[in-house]
Amino acid sequence: MVVHGHRYDDVRLGDEGARAYVLEERLVGYDSYRVAELALADGTTVVRVRVLTLDDVTTVWPLAGEPSLPDRWEGRLLLRSRERGGRVPPDLASALDAAGLDLAVLDAAQRRHLVGFVSEAHPGPTRDARLAVAVAAVAAAQRRGRGSA
Numbered sequence: 329m330v331v332h333g334h335r336y337d338d339v340r341l342g343d344e345g346a347r348a349y350v351l352e353e354r355l356v357g358y359d360s361y362r363v364a365e366l367a368l369a370d371g372t373t374v375v376r377v378r379v380l381t382l383d384d385v386t387t388v389w390p391l392a393g394e395p396s397l398p399d400r401w402e403g404r405l406l407l408r409s410r411e412r413g414g415r416v417p418p419d420l421a422s423a424l425d426a427a428g429l430d431l432a433v434l435d436a437a438q439r440r441h442l443v444g445f446v447s448e449a450h451p452g453p454t455r456d457a458r459l460a461v462a463v464a465a466v467a468a469a470q471r472r473g474r475g476s477a
Contacts (some may be wrong), residue, residue, distance in 0.1 A: 368403040
């Protein structure tokens, strides 16, 4: 996808201030905190970045060892994952089924977030903990009778 952005320096933090690279338009429907490639419009520069979407803004952060971005830039953001909302992982579906829970109590955005939250963890203690959190969140939403997990 084609993106435009600019550098933002938070001067409130002094000389060691935080430098962010902000997209002109917030990404909607894609996993946050993912690694992507930003191919700048100059045709020669590709920067590996971490994408972070917050409530009202999407930022990209060059990974360690990658070059800084110019003050203003445009390019093509190459996301490694497709748009969120894919299939429910079998272990999450089994855990919800065993608890007698239905993922449908969550709205579409919450389901996408929950599926991504579990899917991005590799098998092991982290994924097990995320599965437990996901089941607890769906149970809480089901008790409330609405999708506010």
